[in-house]
Amino acid sequence: MYVARIVKQVFQFTKSLLFNYECILCRESSDKSLCQHCEESLSNESIVYKRRSIIINEQGVNIYSFNHYHDHTKKLLGMFKYEKNHLAGEALCYYFAATFKRQSTLEDIDMILPVPSHRLRYLVRGFNQADILANSIAHNSNSTLFLNTISKYKYTKAQAQSDFTTRQNQPMNTFRQKSPLKANHLLIVDDVITTGATIKAIISMLQADGNNQINKISVLTLCRV
Template sequence: MVYRIISPLFITRNLAQCLLCGDRAGDYGICPACIEDLPFLENACETCALPLLPPSQLCPACLRQPPHYSRVRAAWHYAYPINQLIQRFKYHGDMAAGHSLAQLAAQALKPANQGPDLLVPIPLHWRRYWQRGYNQAQLVAAELGKQWQLPVRPRLLRKFGATQTQSQLRRNQRLRNLLHSFSVDENVERLHIGLVDDVLTTGATLEAAALKLLEAGATKVSAFILARTP
């Protein structure tokens, strides 16, 4: 299917239009045909959600050195058109795209068994929050919490170090960049924490946040992500 990404202005004038093709939208702001064609993540590492060919269960990196988080669940591959929707949401303030992504992810990622005790969005440093005006992970977490009837604690985890932009760094560079950049500002003892973010690339941010939560007394850290890069 060929997608035509609809602009935010178009959405405000045509609330019933699909975000992707312009046809009549369904319950999530995207028509059923476009939802069916989205790049849902089906075969992936059971720990870090790295896309794998079946029947593999764990990726080589997780076999060599298991991360501090217990499991990541991602709704989609970071591929077209999901990547464009996330970029519009994250960098251009397209809240219609963000709301649709969060609603669909809530259905795709809903815990089948024992889920987390609460959800915590990966925080932004205050300078980046001030520049952007919002934290996309917090908005996604709010929708997941609403759908799953879980509390959301946006201030539990704080990012107090203004690290460099992470997207162009290798994993080991990211880990060094993130070292000691998080603090836990609430009691997490004996809790299962569900971290929420938009995109998972190397996992360094997630790893640093999970380690800090475990050091503070959390018993388990899992994660819920919109999309996973290859």
């Protein structure tokens, strides 16, 4: 019995070294990255689906967001972006895709375009969170993911570190398109939307290029400030 208990303890210790046995948010013991309580809270946050419409050069664009930038969503996004916690990223992608699937007005999207990050930020962070979120949508739809079709060539401060006026002014003339796009319904994906200036800059750029053929544009972000 004693030997069996020791073997079991060694086995559990080894497993605890190899796998995450606590919730990444509340640190309560859990066999998944999020405990049931945090999972339900995050899921409940996504039930209220925020939506607003803006007009850009006479074209109506619907903007959808998974949630406000607060609580579990904010904490997980911070862990994902700044601490490179892939479990936090996986949890966000799972609920982001689940929310997307509930939105029938996005069923007909055929092209997904993540908002690019500047090459310098990409090198520092090692990834662009919008690419990863967009990829989770691509896996749950009949659409094509276009990475690197547009680039951000002007370095701007992280959104969280800039004030409202700076955020409004900085995105103009910061993006370039590398190749023309043809889409019936294009979905632009980003992690956070604040003033909407980044989105407006990208859509204005797409509209200005006569080689693009895009019938409809929608925007989906993980959260809105």
